[in-house]
Amino acid sequence: MARFRNPISRTGCLPATDLVFEGSLEINQGFRCVDVWCSIGTYSCFEVDMIVAVVREVLDSRSALIPEAVKKLMEIQGIKVNIEADLSKHWTNEEYQAAGAQLVRNREDLLGGADVILRINSSDAREIAYARRGSLHVSLLDPYNKRELVEAYAKAGVDALSLEMIPRTTLAQKMDVLSSQASLAGYVAVIKAAERLARIFPMMMTPAGTITPAKVFVIGAGVAGLQAIATAKRLGARVEAFDTRPVVEEQVQSLGAKFLRVDLGETGQTKDGYAKALSPEQIAKQQEAMARAVASSDVTITTAKLFGRKAPILITSKMLKMLRPGSIIVDLAAGSGGNVEGVEIDKEIVVNGVRIIGIDNMPGEVAVHASQMFASNMVNLLRHIYDTDRGILKLDKDSGADEIALGCVIVRGGAVVHEGIKAHYKGE
Numbered sequence: 001m002a003r004f005r006n007p008i009s010r011t012g013c014l015p016a017t018d019l020v021f022e023g024s025l026e027i028n029q030g031f032r033c034v035d036v037w038c039s040i041g042t043y044s045c046f047e048v049d050m051i052v053a054v055v056r057e058v059l060d061s062r063s064a065l066i067p068e069a070v071k072k073l074m075e076i077q078g079i080k081v082n083i084e085a086d087l088s089k090h091w092t093n094e095e096y097q098a099a100g101a102q103l104v105r106n107r108e109d110l111l112g113g114a115d116v117i118l119r120i121n122s123s124d125a126r127e128i129a130y131a132r133r134g135s136l137h138v139s140l141l142d143p144y145n146k147r148e149l150v151e152a153y154a155k156a157g158v159d160a161l162s163l164e165m166i167p168r169t170t171l172a173q174k175m176d177v178l179s180s181q182a183s184l185a186g187y188v189a190v191i192k193a194a195e196r197l198a199r200i201f202p203m204m205m206t207p208a209g210t211i212t213p214a215k216v217f218v219i220g221a222g223v224a225g226l227q228a229i230a231t232a233k234r235l236g237a238r239v240e241a242f243d244t245r246p247v248v249e250e251q252v253q254s255l256g257a258k259f260l261r262v263d264l265g266e267t268g269q270t271k272d273g274y275a276k277a278l279s280p281e282q283i284a285k286q287q288e289a290m291a292r293a294v295a296s297s298d299v300t301i302t303t304a305k306l307f308g309r310k311a312p313i314l315i316t317s318k319m320l321k322m323l324r325p326g327s328i329i330v331d332l333a334a335g336s337g338g339n340v341e342g343v344e345i346d347k348e349i350v351v352n353g354v355r356i357i358g359i360d361n362m363p364g365e366v367a368v369h370a371s372q373m374f375a376s377n378m379v380n381l382l383r384h385i386y387d388t389d390r391g392i393l394k395l396d397k398d399s400g401a402d403e404i405a406l407g408c409v410i411v412r413g414g415a416v417v418h419e420g421i422k423a424h425y426k427g428e
Contacts, residue, residue, distance in 0.1 A: 049080040050391065052382070053114030055107065056084040057121060061367040062374060063088040064118040067099040069375035074100040077388045084110050090368050116393070118378055125152050133157035136393060138378070140164055140177065143410050143421050144308030150421070153411045159395060160411035164307070165418070166381075167407040174380040175404070179223045180373040185362035186227030186303065189330040190216070192365075193299040194235060196328050196348075196355055202236020213238045217293045218257070219314055219339065220303035221248040224332055228301045229257045240293060244278060244286070262289040283312060290314065295322040302339035303332045308424070310337035317341045317351075325353025334358035 052073060054065045065073070066088070070081045083096050085105040093103055104110040111117060111130035119139045125148070131137065134157060141162035143150050153160040163177040173179070193216075194201055203213040216232040218225050221243035229252060232239045239257035243249075249259040264282045278286065294300050294315060305311050311333035320341070323329075331340045342351060343358040350356070363370035385394050385405050394401040395409050396417070410418045416425070 049078050050115045051113055052079060052081050052116045052118060053110050054081065054083045054087060055110065055117065055119045056087050057119065060121060060361060061089055061364050062120055063371045064120050064374060064378060066371050066375045067091050067095045069379050070096060070099040070101045072379045073382065076383065076386065078391050082110055082114065088371065090371065120374060122146060122149060125149055128152050128156045128158060131156065131158045136161060138163065141410060144424055147425055150410055150416060154415055157414045159409065161408050162410050163408065165408040165410065167404055172404050175377050175384065177374060177377045180377055181363040181370060182222065182224040183227045184366055184370050185332055186224035187231045188362045188365045189301050189332055190228050190231040190235065192357055193301065193328045193330050197298060198326055199298060201232065214298040215296065216299045216301065217297035218301045219290065221252050222303060224303040226251060226255065229255045233257065242290060242293065260289065260293055262286055287314065287316065291319045291322060294319055298327055300329045301332065304339050305333045305336055311339055313341050314339040315341065320351050320354055323354045327354045329354060330357045332362060335360035
């Protein structure tokens with residue numbers, strides 16, 4: 001009966017004289033009926049809260065929202081939260097319900113009744129059919145590598161927001177999922193390595209003699225790398241690090257690590273803070289310099305990723321032969337091709353006595369805090385893009401979207417709208 005102004009702004013007004021009811025009027029949960037007077041007459045308006053649905057992850061122990069985050073979202077005028085039953089292994093259904101969430105046991109019903117769908121990993125293409133046309137899907141969409149999925153959202157009329165594409169600006173820091181999860185990945189990488197290494201990390205002076213500290217080499221001083229450096233130092237290791245961006249040398253040294261200088265010529269970083277891709281000549285020079293550092297280290301942690309592209313090979317099979325048996329390598333780029341030649345995703349393998357750890361979802365190893373941080377990012381994102389006064393999501397220029405939303409909305413109104421992604425699909 002209501003004429004929706006916008007699928008996400010589920011508020012509609014019709015002249016009261018146009019509404020004819022037979023029998024009693026039943027208002028479904030979430031709706032309310034009010035009379036509004038304006039200059040051209042009295043209108044009957046139907047308003048329904050924006051439904052945020054959270055889907056249970058598959059093969060991932062993290063959750064997109066935790067009870068505390070549900071409570072914060074429920075405090076926002078016009079938002080209600082539905083969750084899939086047994087959403088988390090770490091919080092009970094009752095804890096979510098106590099925070100205000102409604103439990104939905106059927107995933108098809110959950111998706112079909114949602115205005116916004118939150119999840120960590122992108123959905124199965126088959127589930128898109130369950131989503132309501134005009135709803136918004138929010139996840140780590142991987143739009144550069146999942147073109148078919150992105151175009152399926154467009155074909156179904158489901159808007160899609162890619163969390164990887166949130167700009168790395170000061171304002172967007174509190175919504176930056178990549179940074180929050182990368183920080184945990186860096187921490188876990190060191191803990192995993194320390195557990196597998198048959199040596200202790202710190203120096204110890206004992207009656208039996210002095211034990212020298214383990215040497216840890218970190219390749220890449222982004223968020224994950226810096227956290228790995230800090231964690232290894234706290235555990236007492238001697239830490240050295242390398243990054244193609246000279247600008248991060250001061251950050252590395254501020255954590256107590258030594259920065260490995262390699263003259264690669266012009267390098268730098270993108271506007272979003274990512275390291276720029278190197279030429280084949282630069283990669284060869286980098287590998288030569290790093291080979292000595294890797295060979296002398298007990299633990300090497302690689303973190304080099306190129307957003308939207310295959311990760312560069314930094315440690316070759318030839319370099320692996322130079323390492324001492326018992327050395328540990330943790331490859332945090334395993335999921336995007338790997339920095340170590342021969343690494344296997346989600347496996348630990350031993351090559352020439354060197355253990356190579358290729359766990360893709362390192363944050364999932366500390367799922368409680370990973371979920372807590374992810375959920376906080378989601379609350380901040382929704383607060384930023386939801387206009388409580390108008391009851392709409394600001395996803396394009398017409399609705400008042402800023403550079404943050406414009407930078408991460410991939411699909412809108414049945415089309416791929418992100419200029420960078422469109423150019424990528426055209427091969428530009």
